[in-house]
Amino acid sequence: MGLVTGKEILDKADKEGYAVGAFNINNMEILQAIVNAAKLENSPVMIAVSEGAIKYAGIDYLTSLVKTAAESTDIPIALHLDHGKDFKVILSCIRYGFTSLMIDASSLPFEENVAETKKVVGVAHPLGISVEAELGRLQGVEDNVSVAERDAILINPKEAKIFVKETGVDSLAPAIGTSHGAFKFKGKAELDFERLKETKKLTKIPLVLHGASSVPKEILDQAAKYGAKIPGAKGVPTGQIKKAIENGINKVNIDTDLRLTLTGAIRKVFYESPEQFDPRKILGPARDSMSDLVRKKMKLLGSSGKA
Ligand code: PGH
Ligand code: CA
Ligand code: ZN
Numbered sequence: 411m412g413l414v415t416g417k418e419i420l421d422k423a424d425k426e427g428y429a430v431g432a433f434n435i436n437n438m439e440i441l442q443a444i445v446n447a448a449k450l451e452n453s454p455v456m457i458a459v460s461e462g463a464i465k466y467a468g469i470d471y472l473t474s475l476v477k478t479a480a481e482s483t484d485i486p487i488a489l490h491l492d493h494g495k496d497f498k499v500i501l502s503c504i505r506y507g508f509t510s511l512m513i514d515a516s517s518l519p520f521e522e523n524v525a526e527t528k529k530v531v532g533v534a535h536p537l538g539i540s541v542e543a544e545l546g547r548l549q550g551v552e553d554n555v556s557v558a559e560r561d562a563i564l565i566n567p568k569e570a571k572i573f574v575k576e577t578g579v580d581s582l583a584p585a586i587g588t589s590h591g592a593f594k595f596k597g598k599a600e601l602d603f604e605r606l607k608e609t610k611k612l613t614k615i616p617l618v619l620h621g622a623s624s625v626p627k628e629i630l631d632q633a634a635k636y637g638a639k640i641p642g643a644k645g646v647p648t649g650q651i652k653k654a655i656e657n658g659i660n661k662v663n664i665d666t667d668l669r670l671t672l673t674g675a676i677r678k679v680f681y682e683s684p685e686q687f688d689p690r691k692i693l694g695p696a697r698d699s700m701s702d703l704v705r706k707k708m709k710l711l712g713s714s715g716k717a
Contacts, residue, residue, distance in 0.1 A: 413477065414486045416510025416540035417580045419454045420616035423660040428712030429619075432456035432490055433704060434665035436463045438475055439697040440672070445479040445487070447704035451714040454485065456510065458492040458663065461499050473506040485717045488540075492663070500530055509539060516544035516585070520569060527577040535578070542661075543577060545570055546585025548621055550595050551602070560602070567608035574613045581616040581661060584609045586654075588621035592643040592666050601650050603657050610658030619659045623666035624648050629674055629703075636677035640670075648710055655711065662711055668700055675699040 423430050435441045435457055448455040457476050464472065473489065480487045490510035491503045500511055511534055515526035527543040534541050546565035555563075565584035574582060586602045588594060610617060625645030633640065651662060675696035679686055686692060708714045 411480060411484045411486075413480045413489050413507065413509045415538060416456060416488045416490055416542065418540075419456060419486055419488050420540075420581050420660050422454075422716070423713070424616045426716070427655075428716060429655045429660050429662045430454050430456055430713045430716075431704065431707050431711055432458040432492070432618075432661055432663045433668060433707075434458045434460060434463065434492060434663075435472065435476075436466055439693050440668060440700060441475050441479055443668075443697045443700035444704050445483065445485075447701045447708060448485045448487070448717070449483055450701075451705055451708040452485070452717045453708040453713040453715070454487070454717050455708075455713075456488045456490045456661065458490050458665070459503075459508075460492040461494065461496060463492075464499065469502060469506050473508070477507065490542075494530070497529070501533070504534065504537060504539060510542065511539060512542040512544070512583075514544050516546060516548075516583075520573070524573060524576050527573075527579060531578050540580040542581040542583060542618055543573070543579045544583040544585070544618075544620070545573055548585055548589050549587075550589045551587040554597070564602055564605055565609055567605060567612050570609045571612040574615060579615070581618055582609075582613060583618040583620050586619075588619065588646055590621045590666070592623070592625050592640060592645070592670065594621060594623075594625070594646065595644045596642075599644065599647055599650065601646070601654060603653060606654060606657045606659070616660035617658050618661040618663065619651070619654050620663045622646055622651060622654075622662045623664050623670075624651065625666060625670065629667065629670045633670060633674035633677060636674065636681040638673060638677060643670075651710060662707075664707060667703060667707075671699050671703045672696045
């Protein structure tokens with residue numbers, strides 16, 4: 411089967427009350443790990459490609475790999491631009507066959523975010539390509555942050571309603587207290603579920619959780635055992651991911667947990683087999699470990715068996 415749109419995957423998830431993982435790729439092994447997991451779990455999946463990944467691997471290489479993966483299965487797979495900021499990159503993604511685009515103009519004032527998002531929807535929708543946008547800032551928010559500060563950082567559900575109506579986006583990423591990377595919280599992790607609930611009620615579209623890696627202790631421990639030094643790493647507890655899905659999240663973005671898994675697996679090979687220099691023996695175990703990780707995520711999100 412060819413690629414399907416983000417909207418097709420996410421509208422079904424919204425209707426049936428589960429979430430689909432959007433996993434970031436940079437190379438063949440990461441993609442194969444994800445697609446292999448999707449096949450084993452019979453789960454729809456979104457392959458996320460960032461502007462950084464495009465710079466690293468080339469849009470031609472990455473799209474060829476993802477199209478080849480989609481042709482190998484009947485599992486619904488969407489090819490998604492993650493955090494698109496440059497309109498030229500967005501246009502080249504359209505030309506290369508992406509079926510889902512994120513326009514991230516969330517650092518701009520509200521009206522400019524509306525205008526930028528509208529511009530992307532204007533070119534994408536006539537071509538049948540889905541669009542995701544973002545409101546608020548992705549920044550860890552702790553208990554000691556003042557109400558005024560929270561309001562400045564996190565999504566305003568009433569604004570979200572206006573935003574969705576004016577732009578016509580297919581999905582929206584609300585800032586509710588997560589951030590990207592391996593160091594999400596200094597104190598206790600607590601997402602703003604009230605804001606999320608209200609945003610869902612007022613927008614009634616699929617919502618997206620960015621910065622959703624859990625940074626699991628067992629992955630950190632494995633990496634540390636073989637020499638990694640990543641002190642203070644902390645992610646979103648899996649219980650909060652579940653609660654977010656119960657309150658309207660239908661797409662969960664994972665990058666960091668893949669990176670940590672790959673790092674731990676490669677370190678293990680280097681530590682245990684210093685004589686090893688075959689790339690297949692170095693990257694193969696990492697690919698297997700990432701596939702196991704993605705299978706666990708699909709079970710957690712409720713997308714297993716939904717393909
Ligand atoms: C993400 C990934 N990509 O868009 O939001 O977040 O760093 O938590 O994996 P993590
Ligand atoms: Ca942002
Ligand atoms: Zn993100």
